[in-house]
Amino acid sequence: MIKRQQPLLLVENIEKYYGTAEAVTKALNRVSFHVQSGEYVSIMGSSGSGKTTLLNCISTIDTVSAGHVFLDGKDITKISEDEIAAFRRDNLGFVFQDFSLLDTLTLEENIALPLTIGKMAPDQIEARVKETAEALGISGELQKFPFQVSGGQKQRCAFARAVICGPKLIMADEPTGSLDSHSAQMLLEMMSRMNRKNGATILMVTHDPLCASYAQRILFLKDGKLFNEIRKGEKTRSVFYHEILDVLSVMGGERP
Numbered sequence: 001m002i003k004r005q006q007p008l009l010l011v012e013n014i015e016k017y018y019g020t021a022e023a024v025t026k027a028l029n030r031v032s033f034h035v036q037s038g039e040y041v042s043i044m045g046s047s048g049s050g051k052t053t054l055l056n057c058i059s060t061i062d063t064v065s066a067g068h069v070f071l072d073g074k075d076i077t078k079i080s081e082d083e084i085a086a087f088r089r090d091n092l093g094f095v096f097q098d099f100s101l102l103d104t105l106t107l108e109e110n111i112a113l114p115l116t117i118g119k120m121a122p123d124q125i126e127a128r129v130k131e132t133a134e135a136l137g138i139s140g141e142l143q144k145f146p147f148q149v150s151g152g153q154k155q156r157c158a159f160a161r162a163v164i165c166g167p168k169l170i171m172a173d174e175p176t177g178s179l180d181s182h183s184a185q186m187l188l189e190m191m192s193r194m195n196r197k198n199g200a201t202i203l204m205v206t207h208d209p210l211c212a213s214y215a216q217r218i219l220f221l222k223d224g225k226l227f228n229e230i231r232k233g234e235k236t237r238s239v240f241y242h243e244i245l246d247v248l249s250v251m252g253g254e255r256p
């Protein structure tokens with residue numbers, strides 16, 4: 001008998017309501033899907049469709065109104081307040097549109113932060129930061145502060161910090177939203193490489209079809225519900241990109 005691999009992430013019928021009984025917003029309405037270890041999945045949908053709410057519920061930043069989210073078999077909707085910080089640190093890597101770097105630390109110190117907090121030995125930290133920075137093409141910028149580097153370099157630094165502990169799941173919310181097209185492309189290529197070569201599992205929210213075309217699978221949200229799902233398979237990125245545009249036009253969503 002073939003043993004099925006347990007998904008790394010299992011989202012089961014989650015619901016999220018905001019507001020009161022008189023004026024309730026159903027931000028997520030019975031959303032279910034799973035992500036296998038090593039997958040690169042993008043979540044798309046128009047503004048207000050529930051993308052960020054979904055990411056926040058999976059990352060324990062927000063709580064669900066109903067349903068369950070399992071990461072590596074652990075029901076994270078049941079994690080106590082006391083455990084949440086350690087859970088996030090040990091399992092998740094975050095990349096946000098606004099980079100979220102600490103301005104008073106150099107890029108090297110920003111990248112090293114999760115390891116410093118985890119009390120790794122300084123020589124090991126140095127070696128790990130060097131290796132990660134090299135993979136992301138920012139070795140030459142390590143002694144600079146965030147205000148001294150470009151937006152693309154800041155975001156690659158943020159990505160380096162997100163992956164340095166080898167998290168089970170990397171969550172990116174509009175990671176290219178503040179970048180010019182060249183910097184966006186560089187970041188996306190590096191994320192793809194991390195996925196292919198290092199087996200990083202990535203869940204990326206975006207409303208940009210070009211950005212989404214780098215993923216292997218796309219989940220489309222509409223009005224808080226899963227509307228459709230497409231896979232890249234053996235298609236070229238260009239063919240996949242046009243397929244994404246077709247789904248968006250059927251959904252009546254945003255066009256680039």
Ligand SMILES: Nc1ncnc2c1ncn2[C@@H]1O[C@H](COP(=O)(O)OP(=O)(O)OP(=O)(O)O)[C@@H](O)[C@H]1O
Nearest residue numbers: 018019025027045046047048049050051052053054
């Ligand atoms: N804290 C909140 N209180 C009340 N309603 C909220 C809150 N956060 C989100 N919502 C509502 O939930 C719905 C989903 O919002 P969400 O931010 O998840 O959408 P999104 O797809 O990420 O949108 P965008 O692309 O514009 O960021 C929207 O109708 C939004 O107005």
